[in-house]
Amino acid sequence: MTAVRAMLQRDLRLAWRRRxxxxxxxxxxxxxxxxxxxxxxxxxxxxxxxxxxIVWVAALLAALLALETLFRDDFADGSLDxxxxxxxSLSALVGAKVLAHWLVSAxxxxxxAPLLAVLFRLPDEAMSVLVVSLLxxxxxxxxxxxxxxxxxxxxxxxGFLLTLLVLPLYVPVLIFAAGSVATAAVGASPAAxxxxxxxxxxxxxxxxxxxxxxxxxxxxx
Amino acid sequence: xxxxxxxxxRLVAPDSAGAWxxxxxxxxxxxxxxxxxxxxxxxxxxxxxxxxxxNGTGKTSLLRILAGLLEPSAGQVxxxxxxxRELREAYRAQLAYVGHxxxxxxxxxxxxxxxxxIALSGRAPKxxxxxxxxxxxxxxxADDPVxxxxxxxxxxxxxxxxxxxxxxLWLLDEPFTALDQHSIVRxxxxxxxxxxxGGMAVVSTHRALQVPCRRVRLATGSP
Numbered sequence: 044m045t046a047v048r049a050m051l052q053r054d055l056r057l058a059w060r061r062r063x064x065x066x067x068x069x070x071x072x073x074x075x076x077x078x079x080x081x082x083x084x085x086x087x088x089x090x091x092x093x094x095x096x097i098v099w100v101a102a103l104l105a106a107l108l109a110l111e112t113l114f115r116d117d118f119a120d121g122s123l124d125x126x127x128x129x130x131x132s133l134s135a136l137v138g139a140k141v142l143a144h145w146l147v148s149a150x151x152x153x154x155x156a157p158l159l160a161v162l163f164r165l166p167d168e169a170m171s172v173l174v175v176s177l178l179x180x181x182x183x184x185x186x187x188x189x190x191x192x193x194x195x196x197x198x199x200x201x202g203f204l205l206t207l208l209v210l211p212l213y214v215p216v217l218i219f220a221a222g223s224v225a226t227a228a229v230g231a232s233p234a235a236x237x238x239x240x241x242x243x244x245x246x247x248x249x250x251x252x253x254x255x256x257x258x259x260x261x262x263x264x
Numbered sequence: 265x266x267x268x269x270x271x272x273x274r275l276v277a278p279d280s281a282g283a284w285x286x287x288x289x290x291x292x293x294x295x296x297x298x299x300x301x302x303x304x305x306x307x308x309x310x311x312x313x314x315x316x317x318x319n320g321t322g323k324t325s326l327l328r329i330l331a332g333l334l335e336p337s338a339g340q341v342x343x344x345x346x347x348x349r350e351l352r353e354a355y356r357a358q359l360a361y362v363g364h365x366x367x368x369x370x371x372x373x374x375x376x377x378x379x380x381x382i383a384l385s386g387r388a389p390k391x392x393x394x395x396x397x398x399x400x401x402x403x404x405x406a407d408d409p410v411x412x413x414x415x416x417x418x419x420x421x422x423x424x425x426x427x428x429x430x431x432x433l434w435l436l437d438e439p440f441t442a443l444d445q446h447s448i449v450r451x452x453x454x455x456x457x458x459x460x461x462g463g464m465a466v467v468s469t470h471r472a473l474q475v476p477c478r479r480v481r482l483a484t485g486s487p
Binding site: 056 | 332333334335354356359361364365366368369371372376379380383384385386387409
């Protein structure tokens with residue numbers, strides 16, 4: 044347990060020491076989302092119907108961009124070897140790592156999302172559903188992404204491969220998350236979509252740490 | 265590509281009684297290239313094994329196999345007779361590994377790096393980070409980010425792990441890289457103390473160690 048807490052603490056401290064990097068996914072998220080009104084026109088009706096998809100695709104791409112930093116630095120400086128040699132549970136350690144990663148890379152997006160919702164003139168109910176869907180969905184993105192990063196960590200040019208591996212896995216999250224916001228925007232109950240997202244989160248949180256640990260042992264050879 | 269059978273490399277008599285770390289008929293392939301085959305290793309408490317060999321002969325791979333970080337293409341590594349793949353955590357709790365990369369976080373200070381290494385080991389430290397850094401002559405840099413240290417100083421921080429984490433088996437990959445003469449003597453002294461206390465070490469280096477040890481030379485990889 045000490046090791047897990049130390050892992051979380053170390054990664055948060057590292058993120059704080061290079062806090063300039065934290066802004067990048069956030070800026071990316073806002074910029075990508077704000078390109079759409081320029082491209083499709085600022086007509087409120089159209090923006091409102093496109094907004095759930097736009098915000099979620101932007102969040103997904105920002106999450107993908109942030110994945111790069113997850114294990115690659117640790118692999119490059121040799122600290123990954125020390126993690127693999129820890130006598131504690133590797134799944135618990137990587138769980139802590141992914142949690143730290145989510146806190147610094149995805150939580151800011153969740154907090155910024157209401158701003159985008161205003162930009163796209165989403166109704167209030169849809170705005171709160173957007174935040175809930177991001178809270179449930181982005182941890183799944185981080186966990187699934189971590190499996191793929193772990194698999195490609197030893198490859199020299201893993202970036203493209205990572206994208207190709209990760210994007211198909213993100214599709215279910217995208218469908219249910221954007222679906223929930225779109226349903227709320229037309230005044231219907233988004234409960235079904237949100238329950239599906241919650242189920243995905245429970246599955247990912249319980250199963251992926253083991254997959255990440257196994258993938259790291261293979262990927263770091 | 266047919267490959268001529270290579271001589272059976274025997275580092276030590278496999279019957280050497282009391283060996284805690286032993287490996288039989290180890291083979292290692294990286295990509296298409298065969299680095300070594302039929303390599304036997306046996307190490308008893310109080311012994312140091314020095315691994316020599318030209319670049320690319322598999323010194324790092326051998327150490328990674330012994331650490332359980334790399335799967336050998338043939339053979340197995342045993343700790344007190346049991347396969348390390350089955351021992352897992354129990355074996356890792358006996359180990360301290362300093363690879364050719366330092367395993368330090370450049371943004372953290374030496375003290376923070378050591379404190380994390382101790383927490384990660386899950387064991388009560390032999391010495392506090394401060395005491396260890398003083399021993400390694402790094403007290404003045406205990407609170408500077410590792411990124412600001414020289415290569416030799418970083419190496420010393422990495423080696424300082426050995427003094428703080430209790431471990432029976434040390435696996436050191438080129439520990440003397442970038443070290444000055446003074447630090448080399450200090451590390452050799454650490455090795456001597458470690459084996460006198462019943463520890464074991466496998467060290468890859470080109471230096472003639474000033475500590476009693478057995479030597480093994482890995483032959484050139486491809487014919």
